[in-house]
Amino acid sequence: MRFNYPTKKILLASLALIIAVGLGLLIESEHPVWAGDPHRPAGDMTVFKRTFVAFETPAEGLTTAELDRHIETDPLFEKSHVPLDGHAGAGLGPLHNAKSCSSCHVLNGRGKPTAGQSLFRVAIKEGGGIEPVADIGFQLQDRAIFGHSPEATVKRTWIEEGGLRKLQTRITRPDGTVLSAQTIARSLRIAPPMIGMGLLEAIPEEDLLANADPDDQDGDGISGRPVWTIDSDGERRIGRFGWKALAASVNQQSANAYLDDMGLTTATGPNSTLAVDGRPADISWEELDGVTYYTQTLGAPATAETSDSPLMRQGSVLFDQLQCASCHVPSLRTGNNPHAVAKVINDQTIWPYTDLLLHDMGPGLDDGVAEKGLSLSSEWRTAPLWGLGMAQRVNRKASFLHDGRARTIEEAILWHGGEAETAKQRYQELSKPKKDQLLAWLKQL
Amino acid sequence: MTRLPRLAPLLGAAAISATIAAACTPQSQAAPTDQEVSSALVNNVVLPSYKKLVDATEDLEHALHELNEDPTDANLEAARKQWKATRKTWEITETWAYGPAETDDFDPNLDDWPVSHKELAEALAMDSFSANTFEKLDTTGRGFHGIEYVLFSVDKASDLTKQQLDYLNIAVEDLEQNAKGLLAAWSGEDGFGKADVEADPAKTVGDILEGMIGCLDEVANGKLGGALESGKDELESTFSGNTGADVVSNISGVRVAWQDSKLQALVSAQDSELAKALTDQLNAAISLAEALPARLNDKLDSAATREQIETLMAAIIAAMETTEAVSEKLG
Numbered sequence: 001m002r003f004n005y006p007t008k009k010i011l012l013a014s015l016a017l018i019i020a021v022g023l024g025l026l027i028e029s030e031h032p033v034w035a036g037d038p039h040r041p042a043g044d045m046t047v048f049k050r051t052f053v054a055f056e057t058p059a060e061g062l063t064t065a066e067l068d069r070h071i072e073t074d075p076l077f078e079k080s081h082v083p084l085d086g087h088a089g090a091g092l093g094p095l096h097n098a099k100s101c102s103s104c105h106v107l108n109g110r111g112k113p114t115a116g117q118s119l120f121r122v123a124i125k126e127g128g129g130i131e132p133v134a135d136i137g138f139q140l141q142d143r144a145i146f147g148h149s150p151e152a153t154v155k156r157t158w159i160e161e162g163g164l165r166k167l168q169t170r171i172t173r174p175d176g177t178v179l180s181a182q183t184i185a186r187s188l189r190i191a192p193p194m195i196g197m198g199l200l201e202a203i204p205e206e207d208l209l210a211n212a213d214p215d216d217q218d219g220d221g222i223s224g225r226p227v228w229t230i231d232s233d234g235e236r237r238i239g240r241f242g243w244k245a246l247a248a249s250v251n252q253q254s255a256n257a258y259l260d261d262m263g264l265t266t267a268t269g270p271n272s273t274l275a276v277d278g279r280p281a282d283i284s285w286e287e288l289d290g291v292t293y294y295t296q297t298l299g300a301p302a303t304a305e306t307s308d309s310p311l312m313r314q315g316s317v318l319f320d321q322l323q324c325a326s327c328h329v330p331s332l333r334t335g336n337n338p339h340a341v342a343k344v345i346n347d348q349t350i351w352p353y354t355d356l357l358l359h360d361m362g363p364g365l366d367d368g369v370a371e372k373g374l375s376l377s378s379e380w381r382t383a384p385l386w387g388l389g390m391a392q393r394v395n396r397k398a399s400f401l402h403d404g405r406a407r408t409i410e411e412a413i414l415w416h417g418g419e420a421e422t423a424k425q426r427y428q429e430l431s432k433p434k435k436d437q438l439l440a441w442l443k444q445l
Numbered sequence: 446m447t448r449l450p451r452l453a454p455l456l457g458a459a460a461i462s463a464t465i466a467a468a469c470t471p472q473s474q475a476a477p478t479d480q481e482v483s484s485a486l487v488n489n490v491v492l493p494s495y496k497k498l499v500d501a502t503e504d505l506e507h508a509l510h511e512l513n514e515d516p517t518d519a520n521l522e523a524a525r526k527q528w529k530a531t532r533k534t535w536e537i538t539e540t541w542a543y544g545p546a547e548t549d550d551f552d553p554n555l556d557d558w559p560v561s562h563k564e565l566a567e568a569l570a571m572d573s574f575s576a577n578t579f580e581k582l583d584t585t586g587r588g589f590h591g592i593e594y595v596l597f598s599v600d601k602a603s604d605l606t607k608q609q610l611d612y613l614n615i616a617v618e619d620l621e622q623n624a625k626g627l628l629a630a631w632s633g634e635d636g637f638g639k640a641d642v643e644a645d646p647a648k649t650v651g652d653i654l655e656g657m658i659g660c661l662d663e664v665a666n667g668k669l670g671g672a673l674e675s676g677k678d679e680l681e682s683t684f685s686g687n688t689g690a691d692v693v694s695n696i697s698g699v700r701v702a703w704q705d706s707k708l709q710a711l712v713s714a715q716d717s718e719l720a721k722a723l724t725d726q727l728n729a730a731i732s733l734a735e736a737l738p739a740r741l742n743d744k745l746d747s748a749a750t751r752e753q754i755e756t757l758m759a760a761i762i763a764a765m766e767t768t769e770a771v772s773e774k775l776g
Contacts, residue, residue, distance in 0.1 A: 051651045052543055053659065075667055080553075082561035082585050091563075099583060106548055116550065146564035146581050395548045396641065 036331060036349060038316070039307040041386040041445070042196050042300035043334075043348030050301055054390050055108035055195050059299030061344030070297045073290035078102045081262060083145045087279050093263035094148040095141035101257070101291070104191035108298065109387075109394035111191035113156070113167070113404030115142065118190045119261060120154060120171075123369045123377075125185045130372040133184055138369075139260050140171070140186070149174040156188070164411055167403055185368025185377070188403035189243055193394075195387050196352060197241070197250050198296030198345050202334035203356070205238050211329055211355040222326045222419050224357030224382070227374050240356045243402045244371055245381035251292045258283055297342050300352070300386045304444035315441020318434060322426040327382045327419070328353040353385035353445070362417020365401070378418060389443040409442050410435075476714030477707040479646035486541070486653060486706040487631070487638035494538050494701075495628040501531035502621040505592075509617050512602070513610045521602040524613075528596055529687055532589060535624075536694035540660040540702040543652060544637045545630035553584045554623045558681050560594045561585035569595070574608040579615045588623075590682070592616050597684040653708055654772040657699045661765035664695045665758045672745070673754060686740035693734045696761065700727045712771055719771060726764035733757045 040046040045059035058070045080100045084091030097119040098104050104111040104118065111117030120140040124131040132138050136151045144150040155170040169186055171179040179186075214225035227239035229248050232255055237248035247253035258264040265275030267285040275281040305312045319325050334348045358379040366378035380402065388409065391398045399407050406412035416424040427435065477485070508527040512520040535555060538546075546552040565586045568578050579587070595609050595616075631638045642649050669692070672680045680688045703709050703723065713720035734757055744750040 051648070051655050053655045071666060075671055080557055080559065080585055082559060083563045085563060092561075099585065103553070112548075143583070145561075145583070146567050146586070396544070396637075397548060 036351075037307050038312060038330065038351045039303050039305065041303060041351035042199055043350050044344050045196070045199060045299040045348065046302050047299040048302045050304060050390060050393065052107060052394050054301040055193055055298070055387065055394055057299065059198075059297050059342070059344065062297060062342055066297060066342045066344075070294060073294040076101075076287055076291045077105075077108075077294055081264060081282075084282075089263065090280070091264070091282055093141075093143075093145040095151060096143050096145075096263040097139075097141055097261045098143070099262060104261070105194050106191075106395045106398070108194040110193055110391050110398040110400075110404070112395065112397050113188055113190050113399060115154070115156075118188055118404065120169075121187045121189055121369045122171075122179075123185045125183055125368050129185050129368045129370040129377045133179070141263070152179065154186075158405075164414060165405055165407070167405060187367035187369040187377075190399070190402065190404040192243065192383070193387055193391065194295055194298055196300040196350065196384065197253075197298065198342065199300075199334055199348060199350050200240055200352060200354075200356065200384070201250050201296065202337060202340065202345050202348075203240075203332050203350075204335040207332055208238055208240075208356055212357055220323075220326065221422055222323070222359070224327060224355050224359050224419075226357055227381075229374065238356070239374070239381075243380060243383075244375050245356060245358060246371060246374065250295050251288065254291050254295065255288060258288070293341055296345070300350075301390055304389065305441075311437070311441055311444065314437055315444075318430075318438045319441065322430075322438070323423040325353075326423075327355055327357070327359050328385055329355040329382075351386060354382040357382060359420065360418040361415075361420060364415055364417045367403070385442070385445055388445040390445075410439060477711045479650050479711075480643075482653070482707050482711055483643050483646040483649035486649060486702070486708075487642050490702060490705050491538075491541050491631055491642075492628070492638060494534070494541075495624070495631060498531075498534045498538065499621070499624045499628055501527075501534040502617065502624045505531040506614075506617045506621055509592075509613045512605075513614055516602040516605055516610065518602045521596075521599075521605075525596055525685070528589075528593060529685065529690065532593075532682070532685075532687060533690065533694050535589065536691045537698040537701065539663070539695045540656040540698045541653070543656055543659075544641065546627060549626075549630055551623050551627040551630070553588075555588050555620060555627075556590070557584035557588055558590055559585065559679075560590045560684075562594075565591065565594060569606070569608045569612060571608065574611040574615070576615055579612070579619065587616055587619060589620065590684075592620065593682065593684045593687075650708065650711070650775060651772065653702055653706055654768055654775070657702055657768045658765055658772070660695055660699050661761050661768065664692055665761040665765065668692065668695075669754050669758050669761075672742075673751060680742040680745075683742040686742060688741045689734065689737035689739060692737065692757075693731060696727065696731050696734055696764075699764070700724075700731065703727065712775070716774060719767070719774065723764060723767045723771060726760065726767055730757065730760040730764050733760050 042059065044061040047054055047057045047060060049057050058067055062070060078100060081092040082099070083093055092099050098116060102108070103116060106112070106117060120142070121138055122133045122136060122140050123129040123138060124133060140151050140154070142150045142152060142154055152171045152173050155172070157168045158165045159168050167188055169181070169188070171184070171186060173179070208226060212224050212226055214223050216223040227245040228236060229239045229246060231237045231248040232252040239245035239248050241247040241250065241253040247256055255266045258266050264282040265277065265279070266283040266288045267273055267281040268276055270285045272285065273280060303312070316330070319328070319330070330353055331349060331351050334345055334350065336346045340346050358375050358381055360376070360378050361380050362378060365380065368377050370377040391400070399405065400409065400412040401415060406415055413424060413427050427438070430438070505527045508524040512524045542552055561583060564582060568574065568582055568586065571578055582591070592613060595612055599605055630636060633639065642652070668681055668688070682688045682691050709720055709724060737753065737757065738744050738750060741750070
């Protein structure tokens with residue numbers, strides 16, 4: 001029997017439909033990166049502001065009592081600390097990098113790679129950068145209170161090279177001696193942004209581990225691994241905060257920053273007024289807890305594009321195709337913790353674009369400073385990309401990567417190497433329109 | 446149909462009257478555009494305010510120089526008076542202290558708080574006080590409050606040591622340099638004014654409102670609220686007893702930003718009731734602030750003063766909430 005024309009048309013149309021649906025399902029299942037609501041990266045905690053105060057705005061979704069506490073604890077972050085009467089070293093310092101949290105976390109965003117908004121980590125090069133520098137340790141405190149000398153002063157010079165820039169430093173001790181760049185590694189660290197920290201803290205460990213593949217068993221060239229560390233309560237947990245994921249909790253990160261960056265000791269627990277060294281703590285448990293709470297209840301800004309915009313979809317697809325999403329994992333979920341400091345932190349689908357794992361980023365980003373037993377000098381925690389497009393809106397001269405060497409998002413991409421070499425090369429091979437599309441998508445985060 | 450010719454002149458007259466009426470009423474003035482608001486902010490509000498600040502720091506420098514040359518009680522009084530006058534020109538700029546003031550450290554260089562008593566005492570106890578000594582002080586030993594601490598710490602001019610006089614002259618020079626730096630950062634083709642604010646007018650409108658909200662929040666919850674909790678040592682400008690005047694200047698600055706940038710007119714065209722509400726609330730808060738007693742820090746133990754402060758805080762917060770409503774409305 002011959003098919004008559006209408007039947008043929010129907011058959012062809014049906015075939016086309018089946019193919020289309022099939023392709024759609026295939027794309028959907030292989031590239032689900034735009035499914036959900038990436039416009040709200042912090043879920044119900046998303047802040048719908050893209051002005052210079054976006055990072056300082058309390059998260060949405062807080063109860064009245066939670067918001068009151070956030071407002072009450074806010075001044076702690078901006079408080080300028082001073083040396084106090086009492087035992088030697090009471091109050092600020094005597095050695096430090098800054099005297100307030102907000103000096104470096106400018107408007108809760110990145111610091112600039114300048115003195116007063118950044119600091120240097122150092123190590124002996126030989127042996128992989130795991131040994132401390134005599135009389136300095138692992139962190140160079142370049143400021144001191146009156147009557148004391150800083151550990152050293154640093155002269156920073158940026159050297160242009162092929163459209164990118166590298167940092168050259170001259171580190172001079174108070175006695176005039178210069179730390180040799182041949183033997184002593186130095187790594188400039190700008191302050192990372194403070195957004196969404198409560199949410200990152202609440203991602204279940206098993207979800208982070210699900211993305212880990214230290215031996216690259218799936219052969220995709222990506223081998224993210226967790227940093228296991230002891231948290232401030234003595235429990236073994238995965239590190240999540242800081243450029244090297246050394247701190248497991250916001251409390252630990254805050255206490256470390258108080259001590260290492262500001263020379264301020266913190267009380268050992270809620271029932272103590274003493275620090276670990278047995279002397280009266282500079283920062284009470286209440287104040288440490290307050291700063292922690294303030295940080296945990298900050299949100300992250302909504303993206304500039306809505307979830308259904310063509311740019312959102314196209315950018316997300318490109319991000320995935322280039323393999324960026326293998327480390328900058330677009331979306332994760334927070335767990336359900338009955339003791340969460342704010343209820344809204346629980347059960348959120350968030351879009352931080354990070355797996356919080358360590359990855360080898362290649363020799364270009366290897367500053368020679370490692371952390372013994374925890375990370376190599378070429379390894380870095382995947383930086384969260386939420387709020388990326390707001391970085392320079394909040395602090396107009398802020399820049400990117402751990403030392404702020406990248407003045408633009410594109411420069412940051414071009415520095416990617418090691419596990420990210422493939423992704424970088426795929427980016428470089430893109431046509432100009434596609435590059436522009438990806439950059440536009442990144443800038444609207 | 447036959448009625449129309451008779452109605453036509455009436456209709457015509459009505460139309461003409463309505464047009465004339467509309468042309469003469471304030472609502473008919475074309476609402477300013479975002480571009481006009483951002484241009485007015487830069488050229489009518491910010492740049493003139495920073496020029497006044499620079500001039501006032503120069504006046505303070507002269508007054509402190511006079512005091513150094515001739516440390517009489519009259520010159521001490523004149524210097525103190527000038528400190529307050531110069532302070533006013535800074536505090537009024539709080540609302541637009543975003544941009545370079547914040548990101549390029551001019552704000553902490555000019556106005557950090559608290560004062561680091563210990564460091565300043567040690568520095569002033571040295572055999573001599575030089576520019577070198579000053580360099581070793583952090584911003585908590587400099588700026589408006591460093592100068593205030595020393596200037597208002599003595600009973601009479603003859604109590605001022607050479608070190609203190611030298612400190613005052615070096616510190617005011619540093620204050621002046623920072624004021625000039627801040628003005629320069631906003632000026633010129635590549636300055637924050639043109640390159641950032643005027644280049645993106647839509648963003649500017651949002652920024653001014655954020656600046657207003659931020660200032661009102663800091664005054665209410667930070668300055669006043671925080672002080673009520675901690676006690677009198679925490680009040681900013683406690684040494685000179687100038688806290689009340691600071692608060693008046695801060696809120697006045699909010700009003701200046703609101704009105705002189707034409708933002709009020711822009712909002713009024715969209716929602717005249719909301720705009721009027723904000724104007725009224727700002728005026729009310731300023732009046733309440735003007736009624737605060739002098740030397741506020743000495744009266745914090747008085748229940749009546751605390752109540753007065755709480756009433757003022759509520760008025761400032763009301764204005765802040767209305768500003769947030771305006772921000773929401775403009776989207």
